[in-house]
Amino acid sequence: DVKVTQSSRYLVKRTGEKVFLECVQDMDHENMFWYRQDPGLGLRLIYFSYDVKMKEKGDIPEGYSVSREKKERFSLILESASTNQTSMYLCASNSRLVGGWYGYTFGSGTRLTVV
Amino acid sequence: GQQVMQIPQYQHVQEGEDFTTYCNSSTTLSNIQWYKQRPGGHPVFLIQLVKSGEVKKQKRLTFQFGEAKKNSSLHITATQTTDVGTYFCASKTSYDKVIFGPGTSLSVIP
Numbered sequence: 001d002v003k004v005t006q007s008s009r010y011l012v013k014r015t016g017e018k019v020f021l022e023c024v025q026d027m028d029h030e031n032m033f034w035y036r037q038d039p040g041l042g043l044r045l046i047y048f049s050y051d052v053k054m055k056e057k058g059d060i061p062e063g064y065s066v067s068r069e070k071k072e073r074f075s076l077i078l079e080s081a082s083t084n085q086t087s088m089y090l091c092a093s094n095s096r097l098v099g100g101w102y103g104y105t106f107g108s109g110t111r112l113t114v115v
Numbered sequence: 116g117q118q119v120m121q122i123p124q125y126q127h128v129q130e131g132e133d134f135t136t137y138c139n140s141s142t143t144l145s146n147i148q149w150y151k152q153r154p155g156g157h158p159v160f161l162i163q164l165v166k167s168g169e170v171k172k173q174k175r176l177t178f179q180f181g182e183a184k185k186n187s188s189l190h191i192t193a194t195q196t197t198d199v200g201t202y203f204c205a206s207k208t209s210y211d212k213v214i215f216g217p218g219t220s221l222s223v224i225p
Contacts, residue, residue, distance in 0.1 A: 043203070043215040090157060101207045103148050103160030
């Protein structure tokens with residue numbers, strides 16, 4: 001069964017801490033994405049990557065960075081966690097199809113609480 | 116920027132009733148995808164529509180893409196409690212970047 005695996009289901013961190021959220025996919029997908037999901041705001045794109053060592057800003061990149069050193073792994077970094085970054089974080093991946101677009105496969109999500 | 120809107124935001128139905136959610140855009144969409152997210156779960160890809168006027172069915176679910184490619188609908192016939200969740204539409208705006216609608220939350224009363 002193909003998978004996108006996020007390292008933690010629940011995470012509690014203190015304000016100011018550096019936080020790493022890890023995502024691994026086993027489908028050999030080129031594209032990987034980080035979203036955050038908040039009630040009333042839906043899914044918002046933070047960063048995405050369409051190749052190793054490539055990254056593109058999404059709609060809300062402030063306060064975040066990403067790393068993609070290997071094709072299967074895409075990490076989201078909160079440089080200095082703040083309480084307004086308390087959220088559900090969802091990683092997703094899909095395959096690049098010339099002229100087309102495959103549906104996303106999402107991970108199970110990491111619910112991050114910053115106290 | 117391009118946006119997709121969904122109506123209704125919430126829908127409560129009696130089990131066995133039908134349900135429809137609509138996805139609308141002010142601009143022409145190249146394609147549309149639908150996702151389902153169960154309570155406490157993550158979005159799961161259901162289907163993609165590409166052609167104008169396209170209709171696809173998955174058991175009790177019928178998906179339609181408008182003739183002008185500015186709207187789409189998801190219709191569930193005879194809802195069951197397993198249909199509970201939030202249904203999102205999504206459209207690709209540029210190179211592999213996707214915009215999600217805000218979702219329609221469906222509750223089914225047994």
